[in-house]
Amino acid sequence: MxxxxxxxxxxxxxxxxxxxxxxxxxxxxxxxxxxxxxxxxxxxxxxxxxxxxxxxxxxxxxxxxxxxxxxxxxxxxxxxxxxxxxxxxxxxxxxxxxxxxxxxxxxxxxxxxxxxxxxxxxxxxxxxxxxxxxxxxxxxxxxxxxxxxxxxxxxxxxxxxxxxxxxxxxxxxxxxxxxxxxxxxxxxxxxxxxxxxxxxxxxxxxxxxxxxxxxxxxxxxxxxxxxxxxxxxxxxxxxxxxxxxxxxxxxxxxxxxxxxxxxxxxxxxxxxxxxxxxxxxxxxxxxxxxxxxxxxxxxxxxxxxxxxxxxxxxxxxxxxDQCEISELKAKDIIPSRDDITLCFNNVTFQYEEGTDILQNINLDLSPQEKVTFVGRTGVGKSTLFKLVMGFLKPTDGNITVNGIDVYTIPNSEKRKIFGYVNQSFHMINGTVAEQISLKDEHITRDQIGNALDFVGLTDYVADLEKDIDTQVTSDTLFSQGQKELLAIARAIVADPPILLFDEITANLDSITEEKFISVLQKASKSHTILSITHRLCSMIACDTVAILEDGRIKNTGSPEVLLQNDDWYRNHIALEKLTWS
Known part of the structure; x- marks a missing residue:
């Protein structure tokens, strides 16, 4: 009706x-x-x-x-x-x-x-x-x-x-x-x-x-x-x-x-x-x-x-969203971050009928595994991340966390499971603290302070007029690199066990990128990490690299194995070293 x-x-x-x-x-x-x-x-x-x-x-x-x-x-x-x-x-x-x-x-x-x-x-x-x-x-x-x-x-x-x-x-x-x-x-x-x-x-x-x-x-x-x-x-x-x-x-x-x-x-x-x-x-x-x-x-x-x-x-x-009527809780889905399985089960997705963006994606991640997705622009890497977080529903198949379809998880609980960082940090009207908490009343000031300390912005923020209560009235208050660090702080403040990094080093200079990578390496020690990169030389240390081509996973393996048996990966690494040298 x-x-x-x-x-x-x-x-x-x-x-x-x-x-x-x-x-x-x-x-x-x-x-x-x-x-x-x-x-x-x-x-x-x-x-x-x-x-x-x-x-x-x-x-x-x-x-x-x-x-x-x-x-x-x-x-x-x-x-x-x-x-x-x-x-x-x-x-x-x-x-x-x-x-x-x-x-x-x-x-x-x-x-x-x-x-x-x-x-x-x-x-x-x-x-x-x-x-x-x-x-x-x-x-x-x-x-x-x-x-x-x-x-x-x-x-x-x-x-x-x-x-x-x-x-x-x-x-x-x-x-x-x-x-x-x-x-x-x-x-x-x-x-x-x-x-x-x-x-x-x-x-x-x-x-x-x-x-x-x-x-x-x-x-x-x-x-x-x-x-x-x-x-x-x-x-x-x-x-x-x-x-x-x-x-x-x-x-x-x-x-x-x-x-x-x-x-x-x-x-x-x-x-x-x-x-x-x-x-x-x-x-x-x-x-x-x-x-x-x-x-x-x-x-x-x-x-x-x-x-x-x-x-x-x-x-x-x-x-x-059907997930809004669900009563699933993050703590029930993931009782321990040492026991997380993230599975892609024959995932296919279409924005328009008849045009597959992703086709038959199958991949199983172990607890605290680090996976990097690589491939040409437009192969569906960012779309895959939206599917992982349950923002989009697969046309066929599903993605599960500990056997639970991510699309059925209520949006209010997803931030406790997934932390997402991309190359565009969007400011909101509010204080520095609210840039990180997004005005979530469940996030405490101690959590915000810990997140700032984790990304190395504590001293900079302390020098501002009102510390974390300083109103952000201009984009010039933080540099591009600091905005990227704020994005990580925003993603980890709720301590989610799964982090997703979408091409986050694309707009950084080499010095800022080096500092940025060190923060990501620190974050990767206690989280399951999924990342997307075009610059293979700058990707964080990972256990598995998944190469996407034409919406499918062409090959997977450790970086060392792919250097030996995948021509595209090997040639891409060699080309990047030549370009940046």
């Missing part, structure tokens, strides 16, 4: 805010009822005071007329204020639920959806839903009630005039329906294209240095212009329908008022109503078309909200 995030969020907010709901209902009823009173007063002012030229009650009626208008404004203010409060509460509820959903999403979601698309769902789509409350569905209900009240009031003045008004309503409905269908289609297209534009901006900012280095500014600008043009065309459609709708309603109103005046003239007197009734009817007709004009804007807001609701609900119904 498909869940409706938006529906559930709305119901929850309404249940929690009964008093606000009652106040909104009071304001809506007040606006509708009060808006029907002024034309009735106007009728009595004209027929009872102006026409007979008697003004005994004129001042009183005029005062009542003004007071009613004041109350209309007060009720309308209350309605808008309450709608704004409810809209913000519903927006908050939806975004909180979406964030909870995002935490449960499988990693494949982030591989197949770009950043801009995800951000667009949290911002543009939810904002569109909010507009449904501040200027959409409630406003449409109010205006529909006004229309019904006005038609009844006109019918009471003259059944003939009421009949004319009643015939007018289907015409307005048909016109509104035509615009509704076209605007909905354009709004859905616009939602998709806004996400594409947002993603392009995010991608450009993230890779700005690479874009400038390779002089790809023109290429990115051309793509951006193309995306903007497509988005502009959909916005132009929406604006066209919106701009045509209002003048169409204005024209119909002018024609109808003209017909009423002609039919009420002394010569025809077809409607048989007094001058006061004519004046009141004209005001009612004007009041009839005002909500109908508003319906156009409210309709646009609702169409935006509907497209947003579809996209938010589609997001909420995406598959989640």
């Amino acid at each position: 498909r869940n409706s995030l938006v529906k559930n969020s709305i119901i929850n907010v309404l249940k929690k805010n009964i008093k606000i709901d009652v106040l909104l209902l009071f304001a809506v009823c007040g606006v509708v009822m009060a808006s029907l009173i002024p034309p009735q007063i106007l009728k009595y002012i004209i027929d009872g005071n102006l026409v007979p030229k008697s003004n005994n009650r004129l001042l009183f009626l005029a005062t009542i007329y003004m007071v009613v208008l004041l109350f209309i404004g007060i009720f309308d203010f209350i309605k808008e204020a309450v709608l704004t409060v409810l809209g913000q509460k519903i927006t908050k509820e939806i975004r909180l639920e979406m964030m909870e959903k995002l935490k449960r999403m499988c990693t494949m979601f982030f591989s197949s959806n770009d950043t801009g698309t995800v951000v667009s769902r949290f911002t543009n789509d939810v904002d569109a839903i909010n507009s449904m409350f501040t200027g959409g569905i409630i406003g449409m209900m109010v205006d529909c009630l006004k229309v019904i009240g006005i038609v009844v009031s006109i019918w009471m003045f003259s059944p003939k005039l009421g009949g004319i008004t009643f015939i007018l309503l289907p015409i307005i409905y048909v016109i509104t329906r035509i615009f509704q269908k076209r605007m909905l289609k354009a709004q859905i297209e616009n939602r998709i294209l806004v996400g594409r534009v947002n993603n392009h901006i995010s991608e450009s900012l993230k890779n700005i240095q690479m874009i400038k280095s390779y002089s790809k500014e023109s290429y990115m600008e051309k793509n951006y212009s193309s995306f903007l043009l497509d988005n502009y065309k959909t916005v132009e459609k929406v604006n066209f329908y919106d701009s045509v709708f209002s003048p169409t309603i204005q024209l119909i109103r002018a024609v109808v008022i003209g017909i009423i005046v002609i039919l009420s003239s002394k010569q025809l007197n077809y409607l048989g109503i007094s001058i006061g009734m004519v004046a009141a009817s004209i005001e009612l007709i004007s009041n009839l078309f005002t909500p109908i004009e508003n319906l156009g804007m409210e309709l646009q807001n609702i169409q935006q909200a509907v497209s947003g609701i579809h996209r938010v609900n589609d997001f909420y119904n995406l598959p989640e």
